[in-house]
Amino acid sequence: MALARIGIIGGSGLYKMADLKDVEELEIKTPFGSPSDAVILGTLGTERVAFLARHGRNHTLMPSELPFRANIYGMKQLGVEYLISASAVGSLKAEAKPLDMVIPDQFIDRTKNRVSTFFGEGIVAHIAFGDPICRNLAGVLASAIASLNLPDVTLHRGGTYVCMEGPAFSTKAESHLYRSWGATVIGMTNLPEAKLAREAEIAYATLALVTDYDCWHPDHDSVTVEMIIANLQRNAVNAQKVIQETVRRLSENPPVSDAHSALKYAILTQLDQAPEATKQKLELLLRKYY
Numbered sequence: 001m002a003l004a005r006i007g008i009i010g011g012s013g014l015y016k017m018a019d020l021k022d023v024e025e026l027e028i029k030t031p032f033g034s035p036s037d038a039v040i041l042g043t044l045g046t047e048r049v050a051f052l053a054r055h056g057r058n059h060t061l062m063p064s065e066l067p068f069r070a071n072i073y074g075m076k077q078l079g080v081e082y083l084i085s086a087s088a089v090g091s092l093k094a095e096a097k098p099l100d101m102v103i104p105d106q107f108i109d110r111t112k113n114r115v116s117t118f119f120g121e122g123i124v125a126h127i128a129f130g131d132p133i134c135r136n137l138a139g140v141l142a143s144a145i146a147s148l149n150l151p152d153v154t155l156h157r158g159g160t161y162v163c164m165e166g167p168a169f170s171t172k173a174e175s176h177l178y179r180s181w182g183a184t185v186i187g188m189t190n191l192p193e194a195k196l197a198r199e200a201e202i203a204y205a206t207l208a209l210v211t212d213y214d215c216w217h218p219d220h221d222s223v224t225v226e227m228i229i230a231n232l233q234r235n236a237v238n239a240q241k242v243i244q245e246t247v248r249r250l251s252e253n254p255p256v257s258d259a260h261s262a263l264k265y266a267i268l269t270q271l272d273q274a275p276e277a278t279k280q281k282l283e284l285l286l287r288k289y290y
């Protein structure tokens with residue numbers, strides 16, 4: 001039996017969810033190591049949800065140090081089918097101002113040092129990733145935001161999230177380059193998660209919370225952590241309202257998702273010929289395909 005169907009990964013500024021009831025802390029082990037922190041199981045409304053602080057509750061892990069595979073596999077072990085990521089981002093477009101929310105539908109990969117697959121060691125799979133965000137989950141997120149009428153917040157539906165390696169922020173030349181590509185926001189974390197969630201057949205959507213204008217904007221200072229912190233707290237309050245309303249809608253009406261069958265035509269290896277150790281490691285992902 002699933003312990004939670006809905007998972008939440010909280011990014012910078014969202015280290016806990018104040019409204020969770022009947023909280024349990026789970027120290028999870030996966031074949032890919034331990035997640036960033038204990039997973040917090042708790043009830044939101046009538047639904048059990050699983051919450052994980054992406055950088056740890058005291059923000060001790062850099063983007064390049066995140067155990068992405070353990071984080072996503074851990075959610076899978078709990079039975080998660082829908083995963084909402086709340087993330088701080090810099091804006092690459094004038095109209096997406098600090099405190100606004102963006103629900104991206106595309107990514108550009110500028111990471112250099114991330115492991116973004118569960119496969120290898122004798123089992124090969126190539127998931128389709130043309131649409132990296134679950135459209136239906138994103139739709140529920142968007143309708144939840146629209147229903148809340150949050151003051152000072154404009155929702156931007158769709159857009160491209162550039163995922164950079166970090167930890168240093170971009171140079172101005174890079175920031176202008178990403179703008180010339182038409183990208184909307186920039187962050188350091190969501191692309192590996194989206195890939196791994198798709199491999200784990202979990203529907204994934206990003207709630208991107210704008211904290212700054214990166215370093216391209218002629219009328220704003222270049223991004224600093226000091227500048228970001230001023231907006232993180234207001235974003236975290238808004239994000240929790242959005243997540244609560246999204247969870248309520250998902251419980252009432254869980255949407256279908258292509259992600260839930262993403263591996264159906266993705267595995268190239270004949271599983272009966274594959275190494276036993278790898279099959280065991282990936283058992284949770286593969287068992288419906290034997």
Ligand SMILES: CSC[C@H]1O[C@H](OP(=O)(O)O)[C@H](O)[C@@H]1O
Nearest residue numbers: 011012054063087088187188189
């Ligand atoms: C707050 S400075 C940069 C840091 O913030 C974002 O984190 P997250 O995606 O976990 O909210 C960004 O990706 C960087 O990791």
Ligand SMILES: Nc1ncnc2[nH]cnc12
Nearest residue numbers: 088089090186187214223
């Ligand atoms: N400007 C920025 N670049 C990368 N990640 C960010 N997270 C928040 N703001 C950011």
